[in-house]
Amino acid sequence: MYLDHIVHLVTKKPTEVVEEWKGNGFHAVIGGQHTRWGTYNALLYTKTSYIEWLALENEEIALNANHPLINLLLHDLKTKPGFGTVCIRTENIESLFNQLERKGIETSGVLHAERKTTSGLVRKWKMLFVREEISNDLPTPFFIEWQEDDEERYQLLQKDGTIVDSNLELTISTCEFHVRNPREVMDKWKNYFEIKEQDNQTLLLANTNLVFKKLETGEQERLACIYVNGHGKQEPIYYEQGTYCFCE
Template sequence: MYLDHIVHHITKKPLETAEDWKAKGLHAVVGGRHTHWGTYNALLYTKISYIEWLALEHEEVANHANHPLVDLLLHDLKTGPGFGTICIRTTTIDELCKQLEEKGIETSGVLHAERKTTSGLVRKWKMLFVKEEVSDALPTPFFIEWQESDEERYRLLREDGTIEASNLELTISSCEFHVHNPREVMDKWQGYFGMKEHDGRTLLLSNTQLVFKQLETGTKERLASIYISGSDKEEDIIYEQAVYRFR
């Protein structure tokens, strides 16, 4: 299983966010609109995954979207921006849905989604969520299956300017989660998805590490920081209450 992307809930507009990160020397772009969700986004691609900065465009539409990702965005923005959740890429989402339900895990069922890019192209994909109440507890990762293969998708993204050569030098090497009971969360995710464990606090995806640490302050369990390698930077950037560590 591969980390597909990280969802960062923001209060800024996507255009402003893309410009902020361009000013930091990173090629970020405005993604497009999810017209049925009332949201829009900006994107920063890396070699095999990406960061999605997700924002509300039409709150009334979002309030009636009845979509797990939008419900999480609405919940979290009540207390401010920050990392929301992570998405894992699969090529067998229908089989995964069946496997989870055979384990007695209630899911959203496979959902179909699309967004219109700034160039007018419509990108389509399928999504799958574990059904759970939106709260301050750590959200379970959700899954995505893209309409195109990874090779075709990245080719199209290079052609439309979403990806430049500099993006392909970057890697999200680690994601650090702060939770009340790291062992409990790790056991839950292993039971659901069969992730391999590394050192008592780390679960492994094919392209990144998921590290779990004890939550020291506050009550909200969330992704707290991500580590990005391949840049000429060596600094921590705090952006919209989320920590990006370039190493």
């Protein structure tokens, strides 16, 4: 399984996000609108995954969307912005749905989604969520299957300028989560998704390490920091309550 993207829930408009990250030397772009959800986004692609800065565009639509990711956004932005959750890419979401159901894990069922880009193109995908209450506990990753395979999708993204050469030099090497009981969360995710354990604080996706560290009591369990390789070593960027660390 691959990390597909990180969802960073933000208060700023996509135009502001793009301008600020371009100022930091990154090729970020405006993604587009999720018209049925009342949200819009900005994106930063890497070689095998990307960062999505997701913002609220129309609160009334969002409140009526009844969508797990939008419910998480509404919950978290009541207090502060920050990393919301991570998305894992699969090539057969129907098979994954059946696998989870056989284990007795209740899900959203396979959801169909789309986003209208600034150029008017409509991108489509399927999503799958583990059904759980939105809270301060760490959200379970959700899953995505894109309409195109990875090679075709990246070719289209390069063609429309979403991805340039500098994006392909970047990788998200590590996602660091802060949770009250790292062992419990790791065992849960291993059971749900059948991913390998490297050591007592690390699970392995094909393209990214998932590291779990102890959280002080009373704080929100969330992704706290991501490590990005390929932009050169520099001081971390603390952005909308999320920490971005950089390595060679």
